[in-house]
Every structure is written in C-alpha cells, then in structure tokens.
Amino acid sequence: MPSTRQGVGLVTMRDVDQNPEEETPYECFQCGSVIVAENNPGKCPDCAGAMRNRRTPIE
Secondary structure (H helix, E strand, C coil): CCCCCCCCCCCCCCCCCCCCCEEEEEEEECCCCCCCCCCCCCCCCCCEEEEEEEECCCC
C-alpha cells in the first residue's frame, strides 16, 4: 500500500506575469540606472554593470 502524507500543504510560487513583447524596466546592480526595454540589455549602458529585471523579486 502506498504511503500517504496527511497535513502537508501544497506550496506554490507566485508566477510573474510577463509578456515577452512588453517593455520591462531593468535596473543596474552597480549604479542603479533604470532603462525600459523589451529584452534584457545584459550590461548597463552607463557603467557596464549587470542588469536585473525589476519585475522579478530578489530573494
């Protein structure tokens, strides 16, 4: 007989609703510059630092 676990809840993560054709704000980790683009720019145009999507939470 397969074992069952009672009292264990299902944990789901909140999905980030992103439309790939929509412009998204990106922020530089180093200088804090913010640019709006459809795709991740990769590096900051001001200081060449790494960019992050501001709609994606940092954990």
